[in-house]
Amino acid sequence: xxxxxxxxxxVERVANGEIPAIARMISRxxxxxxEAREALAEIYQRAGRAHVIGLTGVPGSGKSTMVCAxxxxxxxxxxxVGIVAVDPSSPYSGGSILGDRIRMTDLSGDPGVYIRSMAxxxxxxxxxxxxxxxxxxxxxxxxETVIIETVGVGQDEVEIAKAADTTVVVSAPGLGDEIQAIKxxxxxxxxxxxxxxxxRSDAQRTLMDLKGMLTLGVRQGKNSEWxxxxxxxxxxDGSGFEELMSALERxxxxxxxxxxxxxxxxxxxxxxxxxTAENLLMERFARACAPLTLGFAQRxxxxxxxxxxxxxxxxxxxxxxERS
Amino acid sequence: xxxxxxxxxxVERVANGEIPAIARMISRxxxxxxEAREALAEIYQRAGRAHVIGLTGVPGSGKSTMVCAxxxxxxxxxxxVGIVAVDPSSPYSGGSILGDRIRMTDLSGDPGVYIRSMAxxxxxxxxxxxxxxxxxxxxxxxxETVIIETVGVGQDEVEIAKAADTTVVVSAPGLGDEIQAIKxxxxxxxxxxxxxxxxRSDAQRTLMDLKGMLTLGVRQGKNSEWxxxxxxxxxxDGSGFEELMSALERxxxxxxxxxxxxxxxxxxxxxxxxxTAENLLMERFARACAPLTLGFAQRxxxxxxxxxxxxxxxxxxxxxxERS
Numbered sequence: 001x002x003x004x005x006x007x008x009x010x011v012e013r014v015a016n017g018e019i020p021a022i023a024r025m026i027s028r029x030x031x032x033x034x035e036a037r038e039a040l041a042e043i044y045q046r047a048g049r050a051h052v053i054g055l056t057g058v059p060g061s062g063k064s065t066m067v068c069a070x071x072x073x074x075x076x077x078x079x080x081v082g083i084v085a086v087d088p089s090s091p092y093s094g095g096s097i098l099g100d101r102i103r104m105t106d107l108s109g110d111p112g113v114y115i116r117s118m119a120x121x122x123x124x125x126x127x128x129x130x131x132x133x134x135x136x137x138x139x140x141x142x143x144e145t146v147i148i149e150t151v152g153v154g155q156d157e158v159e160i161a162k163a164a165d166t167t168v169v170v171s172a173p174g175l176g177d178e179i180q181a182i183k184x185x186x187x188x189x190x191x192x193x194x195x196x197x198x199x200r201s202d203a204q205r206t207l208m209d210l211k212g213m214l215t216l217g218v219r220q221g222k223n224s225e226w227x228x229x230x231x232x233x234x235x236x237d238g239s240g241f242e243e244l245m246s247a248l249e250r251x252x253x254x255x256x257x258x259x260x261x262x263x264x265x266x267x268x269x270x271x272x273x274x275x276t277a278e279n280l281l282m283e284r285f286a287r288a289c290a291p292l293t294l295g296f297a298q299r300x301x302x303x304x305x306x307x308x309x310x311x312x313x314x315x316x317x318x319x320x321x322e323r324s
Numbered sequence: 325x326x327x328x329x330x331x332x333x334x335v336e337r338v339a340n341g342e343i344p345a346i347a348r349m350i351s352r353x354x355x356x357x358x359e360a361r362e363a364l365a366e367i368y369q370r371a372g373r374a375h376v377i378g379l380t381g382v383p384g385s386g387k388s389t390m391v392c393a394x395x396x397x398x399x400x401x402x403x404x405v406g407i408v409a410v411d412p413s414s415p416y417s418g419g420s421i422l423g424d425r426i427r428m429t430d431l432s433g434d435p436g437v438y439i440r441s442m443a444x445x446x447x448x449x450x451x452x453x454x455x456x457x458x459x460x461x462x463x464x465x466x467x468e469t470v471i472i473e474t475v476g477v478g479q480d481e482v483e484i485a486k487a488a489d490t491t492v493v494v495s496a497p498g499l500g501d502e503i504q505a506i507k508x509x510x511x512x513x514x515x516x517x518x519x520x521x522x523x524r525s526d527a528q529r530t531l532m533d534l535k536g537m538l539t540l541g542v543r544q545g546k547n548s549e550w551x552x553x554x555x556x557x558x559x560x561d562g563s564g565f566e567e568l569m570s571a572l573e574r575x576x577x578x579x580x581x582x583x584x585x586x587x588x589x590x591x592x593x594x595x596x597x598x599x600t601a602e603n604l605l606m607e608r609f610a611r612a613c614a615p616l617t618l619g620f621a622q623r624x625x626x627x628x629x630x631x632x633x634x635x636x637x638x639x640x641x642x643x644x645x646e647r648s
Contacts, residue, residue, distance in 0.1 A: 037632040042630075044631060059382070124606070265625055266621050269622070269625040270621030270624075273617065273621055273634055273635055277639050278448065281609055282448070282602065282605075282606075285601070294590075297590050298590055298593070300593040300597050306365035307364075307368055307597060308364060308600060310597055311600035314601045315601050315604055
């Protein structure tokens, strides 16, 4: 597939589950190419069958290893599994945290598992927009489960994990204070809590802490149809994954058939729309201001104006007077 | 100072080094209040004397402890030290990673040290904008050294650390693979490398790795007047801090008197201006689209349109037809 394939044709190939077409369509979504938008609109209209699982956890929580173990079990049950990994992009190399997915090689020969790292480079709203497009592409391609794996640092990363049918937060025993504190903001978004590395003796304490927190009433009243379970797993000895898969399936059923589930889907649509709109607006601004920025920067540097007045001027000059 | 103080009066109080005025002015910057902009513009015009140090490192690298130890030594040398800590905001609680600054209590009785955690809640560009305003406020208040401490995860966080006179990247021995990989994108921005926890036996290897990487030519040719040093410190036994302070001072002198230093300051001005403009634009958009979002989200949810077409409509509807 080295020739240029029109986006419309690509959609049909995606729908046939052709891996090269999936890869290419995601790349076009990631690049934010305007000519891909019609195809992505078509993809959106066809999507909606997959169970989308958002999975997040702090660095060092063993997320990737756990995702692999989970994917292998879902595969064994006959489900095709797509994994979209969201990494904060590095400022120069564009490299990604999870670029080195050595631990995922067990799955790499299996056409029923597709893993994609999203490397978005900073256009605001772009990461969320492209990630949700990638999820739709995998959905249309016939992947019954799509896992969005994000590192649980940064508001966008946490919000993307939340924009799923089921949100899983992974904790691990034995992480340092600074890491534990990052976690605080993530705990409330969990539909299912997972404690990884449960072969370790100190995992019991992490399990108890989470259960204690839930008993204390965090998240109560939000969705009374669902009690957030805490599941311990070990990717090392394989324990806990049956229970986890059962919890995911149960949550999906609740989410599909309750009013709070419907409200959540509308909220996700709102999040997606806002991110797409922000991305659109920022792209327009980036294009329009690019030829002007150096001149304005030099003015600011020599104190010919202040950041606020010059920023106002830059927006006005970029979008024309009528938009200031 | 419980009555409302007009921003103009607040500027004078900041310039007198009054701590409550500093705190209040930073809060107004953080909130992005339009009525604070004139005062912040005035602050900008008066700023420019402090040595601004951007310091970043992965979670668990011992940044906060190291910053405290560094601040204590700078204080001992007679310098007033401001610390601006940039935390990814949590999605619900607005809590911050470094909110619990227990380790900083050694410094808490000293009026010559001011520590502020920035808790910005997601308006795009807002964190960078507010952080740079906070730095200026401390500068004008007479703090000779201002340290911007950011967690080295997330593009914005890394970019803010780069937007300083001198950028310090903190590494630590013995962190896991996932953590080490996050670091990759940060290494190239260092003007000074610090390896913390050098009382540990495995720190030598981290030092050698960094030195080896620099020998291999990373960052060569960018600024030939400056050779990036690698400094080992231990907050536990106090070693290495004299060498670190000397490296910071030497870098500052080089940065102040070279063409590449001047170019960097223009680039920082460009970054600041872009972030301020983005923030301005996103605030306008957020205000304008708020009453429309639910209706659009419901349309997207029932597939009456796709994310791209509806996002375009939302932008157009928010800013009026002439701005679509």
